[in-house]
Each structure stands twice: as C-alpha cells, then as structure tokens.
Amino acid sequence: MGNWHTHVFTSTYTADVSGVCSALYELGGMTVLHDPSGCNSTYTTHDEPRWYDSDSLMFISGLDEMTAVLGDDSVIIRDVVRAAKDLKPRFITLCGASIPHIIAFDYRGVARLIEKETGIPVLPVATDGLKSYVSGAGLAMKEWIRRFAERKAEKIPGRINLLGVTPVDFSRQENADAMKKVFTDAGYSVRVFAMGETFENLQEAYQAECNVVVSSAGRNPAQYMYKTGKIPFVEGVPCGEQMAERILQAVKTGTNQYVCDDYDPEGKILVIGEEIFAKSLASVLKGKPLYPDIDEGLDEDLLLQEMEKAEMIIADPLFRYGRRGNAVFIPFPHEGYSGRLFRKDIPVFAGKEFDIERYIREKK
Amino acid sequence: MKEWQLIKDTAYEYNADIGLSYSSPARGVWNIVHIGTLVPESHQIFVCPTSCLRGVVLTTAEMGAMDQMSTITVGEDNILEGNMEEELHEGTRKILDSLPVKPRMVMIFTSCIHHFLAVNYQRVYRLLRQEYPDIDFVDCYMDPIMRRTAPPDPTLRRQIYRVIGKADHDPSAVNFIGNEFTMTENCDLWLHLQQNNITVRDITACDTYDEFLRTAEGSVNFTFHNAAAKAGRDMELRLQQKWIAMRPSYDYDVIDADMRSASEAAGIPAPSKQEITENRKKTEEAVKKALAVIGDTPVSVDHTAVDRPLEFALFLLEHGFQVESVYIDVFTEDKNIFERLQAEKPDLKICPSLNWNIRRAERGHEGKILAVGQKAAYFNDTDYFVNIIESEDMYGYAGIRRMMERMIRACEKPQNMRDLIQIKGWGCQC
Structure with missing residues (x-):
C-alpha cells in the first residue's frame, strides 16, 4: 500500500466546504466560508453549475494572518452581521477550512453570537477543509434538518425523502428530476434534499416513511433522522431499471436496506466514483466499485493497481492520467472529481430509462 | 448598502x-498555476489540504497540463503527528521517482497551514537539493492568509527567478521580467530595443529551461506591472542586474520619461523628439x-x-x-x-x-x-x-x-x- 497523501498523476475530489455550499445552495440562506481566500472561487468555478444564473449568497470571510494569530473572532462576527442585516438571508451557515480548524475556531459559539445580534438562525458546520465533500454536504444537511425540520410532524404514507442530492454528484437538475420520477411513478410523494426543492417542503422531512440515500452525503442526515425520527433508510442510486426496482422493493420493507450487491473482488469491470453510485453501477454490471475515503480520498497506488487489473474502467475522464494496462476506458464524468471540465458530457444517469449497457456501447 | x-x-x-x-464568474485573471507553468521543463508540487488543492488541480486539468503538476495532501494525521516535513520529503521523492521525465525545475508550493505549524520546509529543500543535484528546487507559496503583506502572485513572480544565478552581463541583452504575455510590437520599449539591436529575453517566450536560465545574462531587467516589482527588486539585489520599472501609464510625459530612463539603462539613445512627436500624433x-x-x-x-x-x-x-x-x-x-x-x-x-x-x-x-x-x-x-x-x-x-x-x-x-x-x-x- 502506498502513501495516500501523494498523487503524482491524478486529481482530487472536492472538499467538505464545497459540499456545504452545494447542499444548501437553493434554500435561501447565506453561507460563509471562514478562510483566507480561494475556497469560494474554487467552489463557484468548478463545483457549482448554478452560480452564473442565480444570486445565492456564498461568501468567504477573507481571514488574514493577524486575525488568525490573534484569534480575533470579532472580525467575522462584525462582517457577517453587516452583510446579513443588508441581505436578509433566511438563515446563515458558517463553515470553514484548515486555518480555523487549527486555531480551534468556535463555530457554535460564534454562530450563537451572530444569531443573537441579527435574529437570523445560524447553522454552525465545523468543516476543516481536510475532508471530502461527502463530509461537508452530510454535516450541512444534518444541521439544516436539526434546526428547521418539524420533528414532530406526522408520518404521511407514501412520502419519501431523497437524501444526498447535490450537483457535486448529480450535476444536472434532470438527474434529480429523473430520480424523483422513479418514485412518483410508483405512487410516492417525494422531497429532494436539496435540488429543485423549497425550504418549506424540506421542513416536512419527518413526514417521510423512508429516506432513500442516493449518495454517501445523504448518510449522515439519514442516520440522524433514523435516530431522531425512526425513519428507516435505503441506500442506492436508481441508475436504470434494475436498481430502481431494487430500491422500490427495499423501500416497502420499512427497514434499513443496502440494495447494492457484495462485489466480486476479482471483477473485471472497475467502476470508480462516489461510493453509492459506484456500488450501484457495479451491482448492475457485476463489477467492482472503487470509491474515495472521506478523509484520505483515493490512494493513487491502489488506484493504479486496480486500473491495471481491470478489463474495463468506468470513471471520470481525468482518471485517464497515469493509467496503466489496456483496459477499455468508458468516460463517465463526475462533477465532484473533474468539476466543470466535462460537465456537458455528464449523462442523465438516474431514472429507469438509463441503460448502462447502451451507454457503454456508445462510449466505447 | x-x-x-x-x-x-x-x-x-x-x-x-x-x-x-x-467571487464573480469572471475567471480570466491568472492564478499561481498559470504563472508557474510559464517555466519550461518545470514541475509544480502543491502541498495543501484538499480544499486548497482542488482549485489548483482543476486549473491544471483545464490547461491540459496534468503532467506538469502533482500533489501532496495535508491530512489530519500530519497535523496531529507533526510530520509535515517527512511527508513533504517522502512525497516529493515519490513524485520525482515516478515521473517519466525528470523536470529541470521543481516548484514546491506550501500553504497557509505550513506557516501556522512552523514547518521547516527549507531543511527539506536542502535535503532534496543534495539528493537530486540536477534539479532546481524553488520554494513557492500558496498562502493567501499572507495576502495583506505578501500576496502569493507577486511572491511567485519573484520566486520563479530565484533559480537565475550570477553571470557576466551582456550589454546587448535585456530581460522583461514578471510578464504574463509576450510583449512585442504593441510595446514601445520592445520596438525601441529592436531598433537598437538589443536582444529581449522574456520567460513568456522561452521554449527551454536553458533559454530561461540565460536571463542571467541580461544587463537590465524591465518590469511593467506592480506584481512584478518584487522580482525586479530581488534580482537587482541578488544579481546586480539594473532594474527599471516601466510605469503602465497613459500620460504621454510619463511614457517619454520612462523611455528615456530605459534607454539610458540599456545604453542606447532615447527616442528622438521627432519619434516622440510622430508617436503622439499617431x-x-x-x-x-x-x-x-x-x-x-x-x-x-x-x-x-x-x-x-x-x-x-x-x-x-x-x-x-x-x-x-x-x-x-x-x-x-x-x-x-x-x-x-x-x-x-x-x-x-x-x-x-x-x-x-x-x-x-x-x-x-x-x-x-x-x-x-x-x-x-x-x-x-x-x-x-x-x-x-x-x-x-x-x-x-x-x-x-x-x-x-x-x-x-x-x-x-x-x-x-x-x-x-x-x-x-x-x-x-x-
């Protein structure tokens, strides 16, 4: 096994801070990244397809050396209060990268102070810039649910939530719509966390009889809602008819279900991507999933070994760099890995209509 | 408001x-990756947490230059174990031993977190220089937390010239320093130097690393942007190359004054009154x-x-x-x-x-x-x-x-x- 830190040839998955922004983008809040610079432009350039056409409030605090050395939290409090009083967001989210982490920035305390001064709810999401977007999006969704969802709401039969739906994993609204259609066609009413959905609709989260976790970012909120509302969850992406049917059957059980197959360690089709997506696609193809760890990403040595052993690789086109072996490479772009670079080539892969065999034939 | x-x-x-x-969607301004990639036959290594790496990696990917950069991700384990130096050393060695072609120059970018954890990266660079004597290692910085006093862009424009050593100065050659674009016929100074048979070297026009190293031979360094001033000053102090900052002015008198200073430094006649009159008229x-x-x-x-x-x-x-x-x-x-x-x-x-x-x-x-x-x-x-x-x-x-x-x-x-x-x-x- 190699050293996971070093990547000679390959890219990196996007970070927790981008996950926070992406998850809460459409809900009328204001997200503040506590960081010197860069995280905001990285997110809005590479990870956020909605940026140009909307006016969602995503800002960076511009933390500088003296403020960090002195631990002067009054700067960010003053700046956030000033902006919030003018822009009047529905809520404020506070997250940050590595410097706040190492100076032990008190997210919860600062959030309380800002909330007290503005009267606007503030969500502290203690990211550290060291983990993948999965962590950030999950923490943000969980925190939003904890604060805003009506926990005592009565269950509505046939209501489900799709958890973990962000452009980082699904890119296009069409993917969110196609997933939703799988369930509405089966008679369910659906709430989607959080693309194409309203704040008020999502407040009804606890009305659901089941949570469908369609990306690993949805796990944290699903486990939280299971703990606090006894709502069972099912993991899987409805990428094609087979997976859609499996998920629909699992939802009916009323228990926690993992619908993806145990993979064959000797499988010759390697699917690289977000965990639940990779497992779902690998289940259909009898292949082997390879997915990044939240803390360590993908170990490049392991990645290259697996790619060398495979006969076919389904992965983001950026994985072509450094590839060894003669495997057929099927490009399957993933916003969370290559950002906007291949955005126009990201297919509508959710829904019963998606046929991975046909996709492979077309891309070979 | x-x-x-x-x-x-x-x-x-x-x-x-x-x-x-x-952050507006206007993305044309160059970042440190673009500037670093100007150095021919070079390789960039970014040593940062994931959130910082993302932007530079995808900048590189969008340039189609992934073969010119590698990364060492800073993790929680590095912070807790205090092994940043070892990680940097081992990671760089692994990268250099894995690359199909050895670069001539390696720019290692450390980040904000290294400052705060007082990482002794200069020691690591000393070791690397001993282990890879054919490679020039340059300490570079992606540390926007220092942007009030030492922003990354001008610092990098200085650092990439740190590999330039002392040499005999050629009176018939000068350098344009710290540019992003090659200046030719839309630049008065380039035109004037050409007329007087002075060779202009500019990193933006270099195809090989050896060509870049010939910057050492220039008798004068000209800068055209504020962001290049650190480089000009540093080279004047280190290499005794005269530095002339050409002010990017729209005032005709300022342009004429700077052209006179530039000509004097290059040892050539200043533009004549007739040339100036003609230029103003046109x-x-x-x-x-x-x-x-x-x-x-x-x-x-x-x-x-x-x-x-x-x-x-x-x-x-x-x-x-x-x-x-x-x-x-x-x-x-x-x-x-x-x-x-x-x-x-x-x-x-x-x-x-x-x-x-x-x-x-x-x-x-x-x-x-x-x-x-x-x-x-x-x-x-x-x-x-x-x-x-x-x-x-x-x-x-x-x-x-x-x-x-x-x-x-x-x-x-x-x-x-x-x-x-x-x-x-x-x-x-x-």
Whole structure:
C-alpha cells in the first residue's frame, strides 16, 4: 500500500466546504466560508453549475494572518452581521477550512453570537477543509434538518425523502428530476434534499416513511433522522431499471436496506466514483466499485493497481492520467472529481430509462 | 448598502477589500498555476489540504497540463503527528521517482497551514537539493492568509527567478521580467530595443529551461506591472542586474520619461523628439478614430483589464469618451490621478468587484455599454467588451493605439461574454 497523501498523476475530489455550499445552495440562506481566500472561487468555478444564473449568497470571510494569530473572532462576527442585516438571508451557515480548524475556531459559539445580534438562525458546520465533500454536504444537511425540520410532524404514507442530492454528484437538475420520477411513478410523494426543492417542503422531512440515500452525503442526515425520527433508510442510486426496482422493493420493507450487491473482488469491470453510485453501477454490471475515503480520498497506488487489473474502467475522464494496462476506458464524468471540465458530457444517469449497457456501447 | 458610490463622494482611502468577499464568474485573471507553468521543463508540487488543492488541480486539468503538476495532501494525521516535513520529503521523492521525465525545475508550493505549524520546509529543500543535484528546487507559496503583506502572485513572480544565478552581463541583452504575455510590437520599449539591436529575453517566450536560465545574462531587467516589482527588486539585489520599472501609464510625459530612463539603462539613445512627436500624433489619431466609432456609448473599466484603471479612465474622459464606471476594490494609483478624475467626472461610479454587496447588484445596463475588462462586462451584462487582463501585451504609445483598435472592435462586434469570461487564465497558452 502506498502513501495516500501523494498523487503524482491524478486529481482530487472536492472538499467538505464545497459540499456545504452545494447542499444548501437553493434554500435561501447565506453561507460563509471562514478562510483566507480561494475556497469560494474554487467552489463557484468548478463545483457549482448554478452560480452564473442565480444570486445565492456564498461568501468567504477573507481571514488574514493577524486575525488568525490573534484569534480575533470579532472580525467575522462584525462582517457577517453587516452583510446579513443588508441581505436578509433566511438563515446563515458558517463553515470553514484548515486555518480555523487549527486555531480551534468556535463555530457554535460564534454562530450563537451572530444569531443573537441579527435574529437570523445560524447553522454552525465545523468543516476543516481536510475532508471530502461527502463530509461537508452530510454535516450541512444534518444541521439544516436539526434546526428547521418539524420533528414532530406526522408520518404521511407514501412520502419519501431523497437524501444526498447535490450537483457535486448529480450535476444536472434532470438527474434529480429523473430520480424523483422513479418514485412518483410508483405512487410516492417525494422531497429532494436539496435540488429543485423549497425550504418549506424540506421542513416536512419527518413526514417521510423512508429516506432513500442516493449518495454517501445523504448518510449522515439519514442516520440522524433514523435516530431522531425512526425513519428507516435505503441506500442506492436508481441508475436504470434494475436498481430502481431494487430500491422500490427495499423501500416497502420499512427497514434499513443496502440494495447494492457484495462485489466480486476479482471483477473485471472497475467502476470508480462516489461510493453509492459506484456500488450501484457495479451491482448492475457485476463489477467492482472503487470509491474515495472521506478523509484520505483515493490512494493513487491502489488506484493504479486496480486500473491495471481491470478489463474495463468506468470513471471520470481525468482518471485517464497515469493509467496503466489496456483496459477499455468508458468516460463517465463526475462533477465532484473533474468539476466543470466535462460537465456537458455528464449523462442523465438516474431514472429507469438509463441503460448502462447502451451507454457503454456508445462510449466505447 | 448601495453597491456603488460616486467618485465625488469617495475617499482616496477607499478599500472594498474588507469584509465578506464574493467571487464573480469572471475567471480570466491568472492564478499561481498559470504563472508557474510559464517555466519550461518545470514541475509544480502543491502541498495543501484538499480544499486548497482542488482549485489548483482543476486549473491544471483545464490547461491540459496534468503532467506538469502533482500533489501532496495535508491530512489530519500530519497535523496531529507533526510530520509535515517527512511527508513533504517522502512525497516529493515519490513524485520525482515516478515521473517519466525528470523536470529541470521543481516548484514546491506550501500553504497557509505550513506557516501556522512552523514547518521547516527549507531543511527539506536542502535535503532534496543534495539528493537530486540536477534539479532546481524553488520554494513557492500558496498562502493567501499572507495576502495583506505578501500576496502569493507577486511572491511567485519573484520566486520563479530565484533559480537565475550570477553571470557576466551582456550589454546587448535585456530581460522583461514578471510578464504574463509576450510583449512585442504593441510595446514601445520592445520596438525601441529592436531598433537598437538589443536582444529581449522574456520567460513568456522561452521554449527551454536553458533559454530561461540565460536571463542571467541580461544587463537590465524591465518590469511593467506592480506584481512584478518584487522580482525586479530581488534580482537587482541578488544579481546586480539594473532594474527599471516601466510605469503602465497613459500620460504621454510619463511614457517619454520612462523611455528615456530605459534607454539610458540599456545604453542606447532615447527616442528622438521627432519619434516622440510622430508617436503622439499617431496615437491621437488612433484615439480620434476610436472616438468616432464609440461616440457617446458609455464605457466601463475594471481593474483586472489594465494596471491603472483610474488613469485609463481619466485618459478616456480627457479625450471625450463617456466613461461611466470603474470597477475597482482599492486605489493604488497616485492621489493626483484620483483628484483629477474627481474634478473631471464627479459622477463617475466607483464599484467594488468582490465586496459582498455586489452579489445582488442588478446586473445590466440601460442601452449599450462598452466594457474594458471581464468584470466590467459581467456586471454590466454586456457582450460589447474588450477581453483582456493585465494590459495584455500593451505598453506606451503603441499600447494605447492597440487598445483603441480593440475598443473599436469590441464596440462593433459583440462576443459571447458569458462563455469567454468563465475561461480560467485568459490567454495562458502553456
């Protein structure tokens, strides 16, 4: 096994801070990244397809050396209060990268102070810039649910939530719509966390009889809602008819279900991507999933070994760099890995209509 | 809070680079990856947490230059175990031993977190220099937390020249230092040096590392941008190469004065009175031609397009153009330029480009507007725009004439602003 830190040839998955922004983008809040610079432009350039056409409030605090050395939290409090009083967001989210982490920035305390001064709810999401977007999006969704969802709401039969739906994993609204259609066609009413959905609709989260976790970012909120509302969850992406049917059957059980197959360690089709997506696609193809760890990403040595052993690789086109072996490479772009670079080539892969065999034939 | 203010109500100490910052979709300004990639046969290693790596890796991927960069991710384990130096050392060795072709120069970018954890990276570089004597290692910094005192961009423009050693200076050769674009016929100084058979070396025009190293032979270093000043000063101190900062001015007298200083330093005659007269005449004609086309169409300028946006706005106003707004976050130009602009056009709008209050500004403009720069184009929502950053290759009279041509073209022919401004590192052909 190699050293996971070093990547000679390959890219990196996007970070927790981008996950926070992406998850809460459409809900009328204001997200503040506590960081010197860069995280905001990285997110809005590479990870956020909605940026140009909307006016969602995503800002960076511009933390500088003296403020960090002195631990002067009054700067960010003053700046956030000033902006919030003018822009009047529905809520404020506070997250940050590595410097706040190492100076032990008190997210919860600062959030309380800002909330007290503005009267606007503030969500502290203690990211550290060291983990993948999965962590950030999950923490943000969980925190939003904890604060805003009506926990005592009565269950509505046939209501489900799709958890973990962000452009980082699904890119296009069409993917969110196609997933939703799988369930509405089966008679369910659906709430989607959080693309194409309203704040008020999502407040009804606890009305659901089941949570469908369609990306690993949805796990944290699903486990939280299971703990606090006894709502069972099912993991899987409805990428094609087979997976859609499996998920629909699992939802009916009323228990926690993992619908993806145990993979064959000797499988010759390697699917690289977000965990639940990779497992779902690998289940259909009898292949082997390879997915990044939240803390360590993908170990490049392991990645290259697996790619060398495979006969076919389904992965983001950026994985072509450094590839060894003669495997057929099927490009399957993933916003969370290559950002906007291949955005126009990201297919509508959710829904019963998606046929991975046909996709492979077309891309070979 | 109002998104803009009139210059008559604005203090010279204006600074919109405080408080929460917004990131507009205009991406043309180069970042450190673009600048670093100018060095031929080099390799960049970024050592940072995931959140910092993402931007530089995808910048590189979008340039199609993934074979020129590698990464070492800083993890929680490094923070807890205090093994940043070992990680940096081992990671760099692994990268160098894995690359199919050994680079001539390796730029290692450490980040904000290394400062705060007091990492002794210079020791690691010393070891690496012993282990790989054929490779030049350069300490570089992606540390925006230092942006108030040592911003990453000018620091990198200095660092990439740190590999240049002492050499005998050739009186028939000079260097252009710290440029992003190759300056040729749109630059008065290049034209004048050519006329006098002086060789100009410029990193932007180097195809090989050896060619780049010949920068050492230049007798004078010329810089054209504020961001290059650190490099010019450093090389003057270290290598005793004379440094002349050419002011990116639109004032004819300033241009003439700087050309005289440059000529003296290069040991050649200054432009003659006749040349200056001819140059001024041609430039005034070019300006009149542009005014005839642009007429009363309002003009908006931003600070990413030209080094001196206030002076440029003043130049345009004094020549009859209807400059309406300037997008700028902090005034760095002389106070007298600011005061003259206040007197010339008291209702000139001064707009921030990154302060939080611009996020919900109503983008657009009633009627046609000509923008000079990507941010001005974006905020005015106009397809009529001059798509340049950092004055591109323009300097002096020739530069002004070129700018007039580009303004005419931009006014006559709309472009796809939405797509063009979102391209990262505009004009970077690495």
